[in-house]
Amino acid sequence: xxxxxxxxxxxxxxxxxxxxxxxxxxxxxxxxxxxxxxxxxxxxxxxxxxxxxxxxxxxxxxxxxxxxxxxxxxxxxxxxxxxxxxxxxxxxxxxxxxxxxxxxxxxxxxxxxxxxxxxxxxxxxxxxxxxxxxxxxxxxxxxxxxxxxxxxxxxxxxxxxxxxxxxxxxxxxxxxxxxxxxxxxxxxxxxxxxxxxxxxxxxxxxxxxxxxxxxxxxxxxxxxxxxxxxxxxxxxxxxxxxxxxxxxxxxxxxxxxxxxxxxxxxxxxxxxxxxxxxxxxxxxxxxxxxxxxxxxxx
Amino acid sequence: xxxxxxxxxxxxxxxxxxxxxxxxxxxxxxxxxxxxxxxxxxxxxxxxxxxxxxxxxxxxxxxxxxxxxxxxxxxxxxxxxxxxxxxxxxxxxxxxxxxxxxxxxxxxxxxxxxxxxxxxxxxxxxxxxxxxxxxxxxxxxxxxxxxxxxxxxxxxxxxxxxxxxxxxxxxxxxxxxxxxxxxxxxxxxxxxxxxxxxxxxxxxxxxxxxxxxxxxxxxxxxxxxxxxxxxxxxxxxxxxxxxxxxxxxxxxxxxxxxxxxxxxxxxxxxxxxxxxxxxxxxxxxxxxxxxxxxxxxxxxxxxxxxxxxxxxxxxxxxxxxxxxxxxxxxxxxxxxxxxxxxxxxxxxxxxxxxxxxxxxxxxxxxxxxxxxxxxxxxxxxxxxxxxxxxxxxxxxxxxxxxxxxxxxxxxxxxxxxxx
Numbered sequence: 079x080x081x082x083x084x085x086x087x088x089x090x091x092x093x094x095x096x097x098x099x100x101x102x103x104x105x106x107x108x109x110x111x112x113x114x115x116x117x118x119x120x121x122x123x124x125x126x127x128x129x130x131x132x133x134x135x136x137x138x139x140x141x142x143x144x145x146x147x148x149x150x151x152x153x154x155x156x157x158x159x160x161x162x163x164x165x166x167x168x169x170x171x172x173x174x175x176x177x178x179x180x181x182x183x184x185x186x187x188x189x190x191x192x193x194x195x196x197x198x199x200x201x202x203x204x205x206x207x208x209x210x211x212x213x214x215x216x217x218x219x220x221x222x223x224x225x226x227x228x229x230x231x232x233x234x235x236x237x238x239x240x241x242x243x244x245x246x247x248x249x250x251x252x253x254x255x256x257x258x259x260x261x262x263x264x265x266x267x268x269x270x271x272x273x274x275x276x277x278x279x280x281x282x283x284x285x286x287x288x289x290x291x292x293x294x295x296x297x298x299x300x301x302x303x304x305x306x307x308x309x310x311x312x313x314x315x316x317x318x319x320x321x322x323x324x325x326x327x328x329x330x331x332x333x334x335x336x337x338x339x340x341x342x343x344x345x346x347x348x349x350x351x352x353x354x355x356x357x358x359x360x361x362x363x364x365x366x367x368x369x370x371x372x373x374x375x376x
Numbered sequence: 377x378x379x380x381x382x383x384x385x386x387x388x389x390x391x392x393x394x395x396x397x398x399x400x401x402x403x404x405x406x407x408x409x410x411x412x413x414x415x416x417x418x419x420x421x422x423x424x425x426x427x428x429x430x431x432x433x434x435x436x437x438x439x440x441x442x443x444x445x446x447x448x449x450x451x452x453x454x455x456x457x458x459x460x461x462x463x464x465x466x467x468x469x470x471x472x473x474x475x476x477x478x479x480x481x482x483x484x485x486x487x488x489x490x491x492x493x494x495x496x497x498x499x500x501x502x503x504x505x506x507x508x509x510x511x512x513x514x515x516x517x518x519x520x521x522x523x524x525x526x527x528x529x530x531x532x533x534x535x536x537x538x539x540x541x542x543x544x545x546x547x548x549x550x551x552x553x554x555x556x557x558x559x560x561x562x563x564x565x566x567x568x569x570x571x572x573x574x575x576x577x578x579x580x581x582x583x584x585x586x587x588x589x590x591x592x593x594x595x596x597x598x599x600x601x602x603x604x605x606x607x608x609x610x611x612x613x614x615x616x617x618x619x620x621x622x623x624x625x626x627x628x629x630x631x632x633x634x635x636x637x638x639x640x641x642x643x644x645x646x647x648x649x650x651x652x653x654x655x656x657x658x659x660x661x662x663x664x665x666x667x668x669x670x671x672x673x674x675x676x677x678x679x680x681x682x683x684x685x686x687x688x689x690x691x692x693x694x695x696x697x698x699x700x701x702x703x704x705x706x707x708x709x710x711x712x713x714x715x716x717x718x719x720x721x722x723x724x725x726x727x728x729x730x731x732x733x734x735x736x737x738x739x740x741x742x743x744x745x746x747x748x749x750x751x752x753x754x755x756x757x758x759x760x761x762x763x764x765x766x767x768x769x770x771x772x773x774x775x776x777x778x779x780x781x782x783x784x785x786x787x788x789x790x791x792x793x794x795x
Contacts, residue, residue, distance in 0.1 A: 089615075095626070123486040127795075129449075129455075129472055129762075129795075130449040131449060131452070131472055131473065131475075131476035131478065132453075132476045132477070145794060206625075214623070215622075216618060216619040217618075217619070217627075217631075232618065234618055234619025234620075234621075234622060236562075236619070236620040236621075236622035237618075237620065237622040237623075238621075275574070292712065305666040317593075321561060323563070325562060325564070325622070326561075326562070326622060326772070327621075327772070327776070327778050329768065334557055339765075341445070342763065343445075343446075343761065344761050344762040344765050345449070345469075345472075345699075345760075345761045345762060346762050346795075
């Protein structure tokens with residue numbers, strides 16, 4: 079009996095090795111070619127002043143990084159990323175949680191509302207940007223139409239650096255809260271009803287049940303949601319370009335739209351790569367730090 | 377072994393077959409933004425050329441404007457995908473391509489073109505005395521105005537000669553309750569036309585070249601600072617439409633077409649674009665549109681006849697078949713270019729074709745271009761993509777008072793040093 083088990087497990091181990099030898103190389107090759115190499119290349123280009131033609135030749139050391147941090151538009155972009163993170167965490171996630179609490183029950187119409195709130199997430203980012211560009215348009219947009227109907231003048235939100243950023247944040251919350259709501263609904267439905275019953279028997283009120291049953295039970299989902307929010311905010315790009323084009327005065331760029339507008343369209347591939355490297359370092363630091371600190375047990 | 381011989385043999389047959397089918401294929405890459413009339417003309421020229429040159433085939437390919445600019449550097453890197461003929465705005469981008477060795481020197485083959493095309497236009501496609509391409513069309517950035525709105529405000533375009541005349545006209549139009557100027561500030565480059573023209577009027581024909589050569593503090597010198605001051609002076613009158621900082625260029629063209637403002641500083645393409653972008657799809661009738669030149673500045677070295685505008689044409693990719701240059705010469709014949717002029721699809725660079733222009737406003741632009749002594753390529757093309765976009769950025773920021781004229785000029789110099 080014992081002998082056969084050992085033999086079996088030996089055979090299984092050998093099988094694993096064979097399987098690894100067969101299945102690993104294609105994946106590893108693709109991963110290397112499409113992930114590892116580009117990362118390495120970006121790091122390498124970042125040390126060159128290169129316009130994308132021929133091979134990079136003009137080695138400039140850390141100059142790209144220095145001019146990057148001296149660039150006020152980049153600092154604005156970095157700050158904007160932090161603002162997007164703050165708004166995602168302080169407004170978007172609580173809103174998503176509130177909606178999830180309302181819609182997790184099997185009440186009449188809850189499925190329909192879930193679908194409606196989730197729809198913006200499915201919409202292509204560029205389409206969302208264009209739709210809201212129209213909504214916020216001071217001459218033809220419905221928002222301006224509404225303020226004029228109320229007797230105020232037309233509003234040109236996208237023409238003011240501050241309000242354009244507000245407009246961008248509105249679109250972000252509108253577009254992504256549905257996704258987090260779905261995560262929370264899935265989490266809420268996984269909570270054992272008995273816990274609520276037990277809490278109720280122990281005399282816990284509605285808020286106490288929320289605070290001491292729902293939140294702890296939902297915490298893996300909340301941690302995941304925060305993780306997605308932060309990484310999503312750091313890599314945010316698609317809505318910015320159609321909505322504001324990073325303007326006015328480069329006040330609504332994120333790091334990625336800055337990379338695109340200052341690196342790619344200006345044919346400064348070396349400089350753009352340096353932006354990419356900075357972004358990569360921030361994302362990796364956050365991802366590993368966060369997982370290590372908060373998601374250890376999940 | 378046998379298999380390999382067979383494979384080689386069949387490959388040889390296949391190659392031979394294609395060779396017999398067409399000896400040479402020329403790949404010609406243009407912009408999909410070209411209108412139907414232009415493409416029709418291109419196809420006609422291809423048809424005629426192929427009929428006269430048996431064994432040469434021309435493949436017309438196209439990419440959208442922004443996609444073209446983004447994809448071209450990659451296409452040029454590949455010997456297989458490198459287009460033989462491709463569209464170009466000349467300037468810094470072309471110089472970078474020439475320096476990288478992606479362009480074919482056609483100096484000898486193109487020499488006869490000097491008889492039919494103006495030297496300014498030909499020089500736009502030369503780098504260090506070598507010819508890498510052939511110009512096709514040119515244009516002018518000029519003030520377009522709405523005649524009815526001018527009459528309503530009691531302003532006469534003929535009277536606008538100096539910068540002060542212009543500012544006075546703007547004030548008068550504004551006082552009449554009309555938006556004086558429309559600008560697509562959201563895209564920035566429409567505003568850089570103001571800064572460019574001001575530099576040209578203040579500093580004259582050598583200002584830009586001197587700055588590039590680093591003379592007199594380069595872009596930080598008084599000319600460029602003065603241009604910024606004048607631009608801010610204009611913007612301080614609040615002449616632009618409300619929310620101009622977020623207006624896109626097509627929107628601005630539509631507003632001009634809708635008669636929502638009196639003036640727009642734009643290239644000749646405004647004439648064909650204002651209609652389709654207008655709310656009624658028609659825009660202003662041509663007899664309601666007039667033009668006047670950018671005003672001169674007191675004490676400025678530039679002349680009223682100096683023009684800003686593109687000189688666009690075709691570059692030849694490295695390794696292109698020798699028939700390519702022949703085709704471009706064939707293309708540049710007066711009979712075809714007269715047709716383009718008559719159709720009003722573009723203003724050809726071939727001498728004498730301007731008489732074929734029928735559109736009255738375009739005809740006037742053609743006349744301006746025929747008498748100009750200094751024609752300047754768009755700053756954002758001439759200076760190359762990285763410096764050019766900084767010029768666009770600072771033009772809007774200086775106009776809006778977000779940046780001082782001195783800081784604006786310094787930012788351009790810094791971008792010039794960093795590139």
